[in-house]
Amino acid sequence: MIITLRKGAKQKEITAVTEKVKGLGYKPHVSKGEDITIIGMIGDSAEKYKEVFEAMDVVEHVNEIQKPYKLASREFKRENTVIKVSRNVDIGGKKIHVMAGPCAIESRDLLNDTGKIVKEAGGTILRGGAFKPRSSPYAFQGLGEEGLKYMEEAGEKLHMPTISEAMTVDQVELLSKYCDIIQIGARNMQNYDLLKAAGKQKKPVLLKRGMAATVKELLLSAEYILSQGNYDVILCERGIRTFEDSTRFTMDLNAVPVLKKFTHLPVVLDPSHGIGIREHVGTMAKASIAVGADGIIIEVHPRPEEALSDGPQSLLPEQFRNLMKELDLVAKAVGRELLD
Amino acid sequence: MIITLRKGAKQKEITAVTEKVKGLGYKPHVSKGEDITIIGMIGDSAEKYKEVFEAMDVVEHVNEIQKPYKLASREFKRENTVIKVSRNVDIGGKKIHVMAGPCAIESRDLLNDTGKIVKEAGGTILRGGAFKPRSSPYAFQGLGEEGLKYMEEAGEKLHMPTISEAMTVDQVELLSKYCDIIQIGARNMQNYDLLKAAGKQKKPVLLKRGMAATVKELLLSAEYILSQGNYDVILCERGIRTFEDSTRFTMDLNAVPVLKKFTHLPVVLDPSHGIGIREHVGTMAKASIAVGADGIIIEVHPRPEEALSDGPQSLLPEQFRNLMKELDLVAKAVGRELLD
Amino acid sequence: MIITLRKGAKQKEITAVTEKVKGLGYKPHVSKGEDITIIGMIGDSAEKYKEVFEAMDVVEHVNEIQKPYKLASREFKRENTVIKVSRNVDIGGKKIHVMAGPCAIESRDLLNDTGKIVKEAGGTILRGGAFKPRSSPYAFQGLGEEGLKYMEEAGEKLHMPTISEAMTVDQVELLSKYCDIIQIGARNMQNYDLLKAAGKQKKPVLLKRGMAATVKELLLSAEYILSQGNYDVILCERGIRTFEDSTRFTMDLNAVPVLKKFTHLPVVLDPSHGIGIREHVGTMAKASIAVGADGIIIEVHPRPEEALSDGPQSLLPEQFRNLMKELDLVAKAVGRELLD
Amino acid sequence: MIITLRKGAKQKEITAVTEKVKGLGYKPHVSKGEDITIIGMIGDSAEKYKEVFEAMDVVEHVNEIQKPYKLASREFKRENTVIKVSRNVDIGGKKIHVMAGPCAIESRDLLNDTGKIVKEAGGTILRGGAFKPRSSPYAFQGLGEEGLKYMEEAGEKLHMPTISEAMTVDQVELLSKYCDIIQIGARNMQNYDLLKAAGKQKKPVLLKRGMAATVKELLLSAEYILSQGNYDVILCERGIRTFEDSTRFTMDLNAVPVLKKFTHLPVVLDPSHGIGIREHVGTMAKASIAVGADGIIIEVHPRPEEALSDGPQSLLPEQFRNLMKELDLVAKAVGRELLD
The missing domain is CATH 3.20.20.70 (Aldolase class I)
Structure with a gap:
């Protein structure tokens, strides 16, 4: 899951997001561009917290990276089910x-x-x-x-x-x-x-x-x-x-x-x-x-x-x-x- | 309901449709153009027979004229429901x-x-x-x-x-x-x-x-x-x-x-x-x-x-x-x- | 722009992507999860290279982060145009x-x-x-x-x-x-x-x-x-x-x-x-x-x-x-x- | 083209429509149901007058029956164009x-x-x-x-x-x-x-x-x-x-x-x-x-x-x-x- 912050987010706000990521048991990956900061939160079932971050005012957008289904996925089972x-x-x-x-x-x-x-x-x-x-x-x-x-x-x-x-x-x-x-x-x-x-x-x-x-x-x-x-x-x-x-x-x-x-x-x-x-x-x-x-x-x-x-x-x-x-x-x- | 027949429909086929309309208790209204014939079937609940006619080979298309719902319609009850x-x-x-x-x-x-x-x-x-x-x-x-x-x-x-x-x-x-x-x-x-x-x-x-x-x-x-x-x-x-x-x-x-x-x-x-x-x-x-x-x-x-x-x-x-x-x-x- | 790599991407493939990012004049931000790697490429006009990365086999998906238009954007001009x-x-x-x-x-x-x-x-x-x-x-x-x-x-x-x-x-x-x-x-x-x-x-x-x-x-x-x-x-x-x-x-x-x-x-x-x-x-x-x-x-x-x-x-x-x-x-x- | 009139259309209004149909050189086919009247206007290029009738207040709906294109139609040329x-x-x-x-x-x-x-x-x-x-x-x-x-x-x-x-x-x-x-x-x-x-x-x-x-x-x-x-x-x-x-x-x-x-x-x-x-x-x-x-x-x-x-x-x-x-x-x- 990739969390993109609003332009011009302050350090305090960035920290609020990374702390929340840590609190949920994940490691935040922060990438800072000139005026945009994105935070990666990658790991099992991270996507189910999507709305938690979308509800934060400093968050501009959340992109899902991993599939929100598991048992149905090709990653879970490689061969065709017969x-x-x-x-x-x-x-x-x-x-x-x-x-x-x-x-x-x-x-x-x-x-x-x-x-x-x-x-x-x-x-x-x-x-x-x-x-x-x-x-x-x-x-x-x-x-x-x-x-x-x-x-x-x-x-x-x-x-x-x-x-x-x-x-x-x-x-x-x-x-x-x-x-x-x-x-x-x-x-x-x-x-x-x-x-x-x-x-x-x-x-x-x-x-x-x-x-x-x-x-x-x-x-x-x-x-x-x-x-x-x-x-x-x-x-x-x-x-x-x-x-x-x-x-x-x-x-x-x-x-x-x-x-x-x-x-x-x-x-x-x-x-x-x-x-x-x-x-x-x-x-x-x-x-x-x-x-x-x-x-x-x-x-x-x-x-x-x-x-x-x-x-x-x-x-x-x-x-x-x-x-x-x-x-x-x-x-x-x-x-x-x-x-x- | 308006039943449009395929171009070049023969009289026998037209009659098959009008007979079916009559059989269902409605009066067929036939309008013949140079190469297109349409048949009106107008009356209470006619629309519920739409598929019966669509399934006939001579029928090109059926247009609904009346609404398929009744109790919900403005025609059934004119004043706003409070x-x-x-x-x-x-x-x-x-x-x-x-x-x-x-x-x-x-x-x-x-x-x-x-x-x-x-x-x-x-x-x-x-x-x-x-x-x-x-x-x-x-x-x-x-x-x-x-x-x-x-x-x-x-x-x-x-x-x-x-x-x-x-x-x-x-x-x-x-x-x-x-x-x-x-x-x-x-x-x-x-x-x-x-x-x-x-x-x-x-x-x-x-x-x-x-x-x-x-x-x-x-x-x-x-x-x-x-x-x-x-x-x-x-x-x-x-x-x-x-x-x-x-x-x-x-x-x-x-x-x-x-x-x-x-x-x-x-x-x-x-x-x-x-x-x-x-x-x-x-x-x-x-x-x-x-x-x-x-x-x-x-x-x-x-x-x-x-x-x-x-x-x-x-x-x-x-x-x-x-x-x-x-x-x-x-x-x-x-x-x-x-x-x- | 966020580049998500296919599951199980090899180090060699990851490097190919980061090198390409560098070659275009941007700094790659690599975030590695257990089985997913994402690479941030953030900066002016990065989005215009989207297809370049989408065309690479190791790339699963590319998410745009910044807007692809500039003069029309609220970021470019804050006040309403009259x-x-x-x-x-x-x-x-x-x-x-x-x-x-x-x-x-x-x-x-x-x-x-x-x-x-x-x-x-x-x-x-x-x-x-x-x-x-x-x-x-x-x-x-x-x-x-x-x-x-x-x-x-x-x-x-x-x-x-x-x-x-x-x-x-x-x-x-x-x-x-x-x-x-x-x-x-x-x-x-x-x-x-x-x-x-x-x-x-x-x-x-x-x-x-x-x-x-x-x-x-x-x-x-x-x-x-x-x-x-x-x-x-x-x-x-x-x-x-x-x-x-x-x-x-x-x-x-x-x-x-x-x-x-x-x-x-x-x-x-x-x-x-x-x-x-x-x-x-x-x-x-x-x-x-x-x-x-x-x-x-x-x-x-x-x-x-x-x-x-x-x-x-x-x-x-x-x-x-x-x-x-x-x-x-x-x-x-x-x-x-x-x-x- | 089939012109459906609003429920309860008066005879005067019905006549206004049939007169307009005649004025355009077509023969009107009137079908009267208990409370709905429809008027067929069938013939070459009738469909191009669709909006004329839609603009009349007494008209509820107009259904096209014939295709609005001609040279491109299968009716115009039966065999596949090579x-x-x-x-x-x-x-x-x-x-x-x-x-x-x-x-x-x-x-x-x-x-x-x-x-x-x-x-x-x-x-x-x-x-x-x-x-x-x-x-x-x-x-x-x-x-x-x-x-x-x-x-x-x-x-x-x-x-x-x-x-x-x-x-x-x-x-x-x-x-x-x-x-x-x-x-x-x-x-x-x-x-x-x-x-x-x-x-x-x-x-x-x-x-x-x-x-x-x-x-x-x-x-x-x-x-x-x-x-x-x-x-x-x-x-x-x-x-x-x-x-x-x-x-x-x-x-x-x-x-x-x-x-x-x-x-x-x-x-x-x-x-x-x-x-x-x-x-x-x-x-x-x-x-x-x-x-x-x-x-x-x-x-x-x-x-x-x-x-x-x-x-x-x-x-x-x-x-x-x-x-x-x-x-x-x-x-x-x-x-x-x-x-x-």
Whole structure:
């Protein structure tokens, strides 16, 4: 951490800062220029005292030098984390996983039909929402536990691990019973109670980046889960908010190499929500593979115009089957595997 | 809702759309241009079928015409809502309320000391956090219920209503016992379970806008609370995320006149978090009054450099006292009241 | 400037950096933590070598400590700059100036009529565009030099200084002949040739912030003008691009106190473009005064529905007259003057 | 164009709107709901009257239905435009072109050395700046015409077309003499005079998207060039401004499929500026190919730490050679060609 003092700071004020640094158990490194003085405070967890110094009147600015997260950092663990899900699915290794299914579990039949399509096309994880975060209170909110039962059943039948979203602490418990991966959505990325609950159970967690969250904040949220003892966290980029209005969100592919550098955790992309326009989902999925994704999430629906949510971005079965073949080619081109 | 069809749509496709409109109980209004056809579907709640049409291949684009929220809208209720809090405090009328106090309740003494300063300077509502949303799991997380007891005690002693933040459904219950206003923070603006819980109890709710939430989404989140039967919702702008990095956030004052037009609910501003730099909080508070705020939230701390959170943006007692006099002048200039 | 090295940098690599610092004529200040080393390079203009160090593989990050602009900085000149325009108008002092008029000079009559309305209501500077930057090549582009002649004439007749926008170097020359203040628009904030041309003539320049420009970049663009010898630069905030779509732009009032701290130059706001919705322009104007503006720009049009550009945000004469009285009250409340 | 009227509009007001529509030569299509009336005005160039209606008090909102650009639109020209540059280079066909070279032409030797590296690795167009847009007036501004002469010479020697940036109308003329493609930078995307000058000469123009420009605005700027008679416009995405600060910009790959749908013009990506961090440029280049780029721009520098600009994002020769092979694999995977 680098503490820059205001121009013309007096010796007495400089000493006040260095004494405070010492009081916290660190060694101050003072560098004096002609009219600017900076003080280095370097060491384990120094960054957590940032606000203490920012609140001092003589301090102009504090720059973080070390990362404020620890367990999630590449410094803490050098090799990529490979997460064992179930049914021999590992996320974070050479194989890229496609998690696909309907946005919402609308009925047992829909889920089974879609699951079969996904499986046959080469998808390896079945997705579907039982609890839906909807911006309007008047929109369809999901089938709840009933949906989760269909999910478990479909997973059994198709021999596929399943993923679904939890929005409350209670739902985390339910999901850890019925599903193989628990998703925490973008709107809940900083719902700290939920993060802690997800960290206290054993199932892998897929954590989506908030629409206005920086890469650093995503990693801090992951740290919440890791710090509770659950090391199986998958990060997911699903589009951020920008001024551009010709797409639903701006999927931030730049975040992938940055995350890969900062953390050992696997990174997955969600082009369906990321761009939010069906005819462009496939193109963004290809770019996601090329940029280094360990997996992608795709919404598939046999009859999108009857979908109760996210119809506009769901792929038709035929589109999905063709896309899988195209994705496989891109995966091979970047030294990964997708179809067997 | 206006449905624009792709160029060159065939009569069969146009009919498919108009039949669907009729099937949902609306009357289609077809306008045919030389190569573009648009279909109007106007009426109560038509907008909730937006995705149904977006999912049709012949549809190019759907424009919402009516607002997707109802109870929160100015159309539903023309006069400003005035919320009765307690101890004769009404929010939404001529009087502008200043809610002030420490960011976190760090100790009983701190709260009492600060409360006294606030009260004497003319503040009318005491704020302080017992549960703190912190981006790092390693930062101070608040005193919890103990803090709420101090809060209740301080409110009694000073005859001031109190406000504090709830991050979970359980905390909503606790807070509705100890405090007068329940705050829902920016990070939880779309935590729908929390919104519903807040809507099911009786205390007024202050709902903060998410850092990436549009004005429309803020109103949809308010609608969640209203739709549960609690009509006492105060909206709060506290800064959005933009590219600008010389301030902590960009407080969006533009949202105030827009909200005042769209909704009957009171609007409060939080310049402390909004700009996030102590020396500029006062200036932004003045602008907040001028732009039409029904109240403002200010962090005050007798010893900011010892604060366990948000020290850099807390005002010193002396600064707060002077500011209150300045705010009163601006309030009068725009036909409102602040100090008695 | 603070140079942070990658974890585990070897002594040889550290030396390479310190030698480079010395080679550029600065003294390196090395601070070594357990696994992180930082090197301070403090002194005049050190920041301009930032990229040299960023390009070194051993360097993790470079933080700027000193401001990259000089003549524009508060450090360079402590007192507020007061710019003498003409006809006894000074910008940057106690008096707040309202620059008003039609968006475009559409005809001699329109300009004279509007100018009279502006003058009578208390506006002190007449604005109007002769050259219009239009995003579509098919939109009305302005009357050109003919419009400037009307402008000069109206200024004479009404005894008011005038302001108009230049988009090219040639137009700068024309404008410096006909007008009293030369405006450089948001789209040209980083048109460096234009900035230099404006810096080489004598008339005051009003420089608008680009829609995606940081406060720092605005000051760097001002520095371009100042560095050519023209010290009479007025900065203008006119709205930035954000995700919010209920307003045309997000006028960034937060920038005003920040600019006032960083620079001695006067700051003006443009609520007409900033929020872009006529019925909210007045409210934003009041907030602009409260936040510390030295002036505001307002579009007025006697018949907005016939305006050839920006009709939706122009005020009607009656609205403008009432607004001026309201602004005067706010100005007095913050210790400034507006009407005589 | 769809004109939505305010709730409760009276018949007289509705008639005023329909009469205005008729007066402009269009047929109004009125759709009346229970309390909302909308009026369709569909036909060639109707959108250019948008502001006329927005300025009417009875109008609540105007939605554009048709695109405001014409020559640039896919509707105007269905097949992809393939631009013949020189020396048998075609942009917009099956072959993906890599434009590479130093950020700035720092010396004849540097340009020749880098050009040779580029050519040998499979790059097909030589880039280098003679005029540099720099945010600080104190930074290196380029060699000017001297640099262009080196450029022409290097192009001759290596048999490669060349590209360089023009910032003024005069530079457009110079560049059209010395270079094969004229680049217009992000900061000048709405410098309309420059766009017109580029449209009046014959060389192909590469137009970069502004950092805060929407896809629609990029196409409107392209329209400026096309409307002057030069149909050879290459669009370029180079990163937009967002809140994320771990990358220099956020390269918006989502814009590529959207542009490909809206326009027939070729699209090129600039990962060097887009992400702005050397070690991630290669990854973003692969994603650029996968997302459908017709070309990419890469900065290469034999000694980046000596570069006078953009050193931090320039690739080393060895990195560039390896990258080209990787890009070729991705190109093949998506059905394109890169290396011969």
